Amino acid sequence: MGREDTAPGPHGSPRDSEDVGTTSPRTPEVRPSSGLPSIPSPTLADTSHAAGALGTGLECLFTASERALQWAWRVLQLARGVVDAAPRGDAFLREARACVVDFLDHIPPHVRRSVDEVFVFGNLWQAVGVRLRRRGGFPVGDDEAWRHLSEDVELLQRAAQARLGTAAALEQGLLKDLGRLRALSLAGGSSTTELSTGVEAFTRCIAELMAFASAVRRAWESAAHELAESAAWLRAGDPAFSAWLAEHLVASAPAWERTQATARWLREVGAFAGQP
Known part of the structure; x- marks a missing residue:
């Protein structure tokens, strides 16, 4: 976690990171503006909160995507066994297949890319931390150190x-x-065939997956916003703030290392499961 020193300048209340729901892995059931900020926040560059939210959200996103994949293949299996020749039943069957195929074509690759991007960002953060630790202090008048930090x-x-x-x-x-x-479920009416039940379960999986995807997006927004605030304050050229910021970037590195470790583990799990 980031350290709780306060930044130079007026103090504000730290922002709490957004909570991310968690689920048990492999559960069979489904269920900034430009310019200088007016007040410097003591949570500037304390992206350890965003790192923690991102690590938790990423793990939940991956686990939920596995459940959705299981139900996607189940719906395809059920659709193959349907022999209802009625026009309404045929339309429901075609649309159910189309929804599953669209999901398989687009969503799992995006989830894997999300995992890869967190892993790469963790590498970048570690590289920055190593440079800052090697440099050491930020003496007054050291324009080169300030430029590199910026x-x-x-x-x-x-x-x-x-x-x-x-x-x-x-x-x-x-x-x-x-x-x-959801439109397909409404069109299917009150029928309770095995296929319609499978589509309903798959729909719940997609809703759950979207909630975790939103949590991951908010974590990235938080990290980007706090870094943008820090960059704006650095442009003011305050040596005391530069020294404080460098210290806090280094202090938040362990949180990003833990998040990167989560991403590494998820990549290995995906490879072990045979995902491309």
Whole structure:
């Protein structure tokens, strides 16, 4: 976790990280603005909160995607066994298959990419931490140290911001799938065939998966926002703030290392399961 020293300047209340729900793994059931901030927050650069939320959210996202995959294949198996030739039943069958195929084509690759991006970001954070530890202090008038710190913070901020694209694409894809599945359930009426029950369970999995995808996106937003605030304050050129910021970036490195370890483990689990 990040250290709880206070930043130079007025103090504010630390922002709590957003809670992320957790589920038991492999459960069979389903269920910034530009310019300088007006008040410097003591949580500037304390992205350890975002790192913890991201690690938890990523693990839940991966586990939920495994459950959704199980139900996706189950629906396809049930659809193969359907022999109802009625027009309504045939339409339901075709749409159920289309929803599952769309999910298989787009969502699992986005989940794997989300895991990979967290792993790579952890590497980047560790590299920045190593450079800061080697440099040591930030004496007054050391413009080169200030410039390197500014470049590192802006690099981290851009990297976090770029990962919002993947997070948003995953969330939007799940939202589209969820909309189609809910419309399909309504069109199916009150029929309680094994296929319709499977589609309903798959729909619940997608809703759960979307909640975790949203949590991951919010964690990236938090990290990007705090780094952007820090970059803005660095541009003011306060040596005391530069020294404080460097110390806090190093102090938050263990939280990002733990999150990276989670991403590494999830990559290994995916490879072991035969996911490409």
